Amino acid sequence: MRAAVYEGTRELYVREVSEPTVGPHDVLLKPKYVGICGSDLNAWQYGMFEPGVIIGHEFSAEIVGVGREVAAWSIGDRVVPNSLIPCGECKFCSQQKHSLCENMQMVGISMNGGMADLVSLPESTLYHLPKSIDDKMGAMVEPLAVVLRAFERAxxxxxxxxxxxxxxxxxxxxxxxxxxxxxxxxxxxxxxxxxxxxxxxxxxxxxxxxxxxxxxxxxxxxxxxxxxxxxxxxxxxxxxxxxxxxxxxxxxxxxxxxxxxxxxxxxxxxxxxxxxxxxxSYLGYAEFPKAIRLISSGRVNPAPLVTRVIPLERVVEDGFELLTGPSSSDVKVLVQI
Ligand SMILES: [Zn+2]
Ligand SMILES: [Zn+2]
Structure with a gap:
């Protein structure tokens, strides 16, 4: 399958990689649209993520396979994954301070994310995407959750x-x-x-x-x-x-x-x-359902923020290089898988 693999500063490659394995509690996702985030651009410019990781933490997807213990999800379900996977066991997690988790995993940053034909994630990370939210707007749920949490903290x-x-x-x-x-x-x-x-x-x-x-x-x-x-x-x-x-x-x-x-x-x-x-304020976590409700009801409409949609093959040239250049006036660029 194709994937955008991060190897370090100014090193991002779209290449063929092997398909992910699906554990008993995992769900196999086919990503639809993936947002390029400021933190992706920072990693590309300054180096921050795990080398070898498939990037992409803001995305909508369709379920194409489920692990043998998964009961709550079915093939064909439209979902958005939480980008933060807390351990659930450390002292910060026990205080509901998930974004400070000592053993957190971050989708597309410390583990493989959505800028690929397929990604396998734990079922616990997923939220249903209602019909009222199209696949493009599904990719805006994660950044909206980040902002909602920040406003609550302030x-x-x-x-x-x-x-x-x-x-x-x-x-x-x-x-x-x-x-x-x-x-x-x-x-x-x-x-x-x-x-x-x-x-x-x-x-x-x-x-x-x-x-x-x-x-x-x-x-x-x-x-x-x-x-x-x-x-x-x-x-x-x-x-x-x-x-x-x-x-x-x-x-x-x-x-x-x-x-x-x-x-x-x-x-x-x-x-x-x-x-x-x-x-x-750093990440969003518990705010995902609220972000989904706000977009679904039309009370927050992030559609005008999407200024360009590019294919996966062009993610380096038309995404990262343009967005970090001085003349870019894009806001959110989505990668269509
Ligand atoms: Zn982001
Ligand atoms: Zn934790």
Missing amino acids: RFAKGVSVLILGAGPIGLLSLLVAKEKGAGRVLVSEVKPPRLSLAKSLGADDIVNPLQESISLRLESLTKAQGTDLVVECTGAPGPSSETFRLVKRGGTILVLGICEEPVEADFMTGVLNELSIQF
């Missing part, structure tokens, strides 16, 4: 003003979630104009391009120099991450979702004097 409250830094997939999903949860004014900052117009069309009240205009000046005029209640950092860049301290209101919250490779300078004096809260 104790998001109705009516708060929000500034989102970075309008990539996670930034734009944050915009959709903020609006769905009844945010006040939402300002989105982004350097790429097409992403900025997409933010506007998805309901951002204001947009700002920091290459043309200072975010703090714009925020000052919008909030009468008060700052915003919540800043959601989705750029993963050190500059904007540092700047969050000057943008948030006294008593406000900085929610960090962007993964910054370099250390970030933090203005702790402002943090203390203004009694700021900083909340970091």
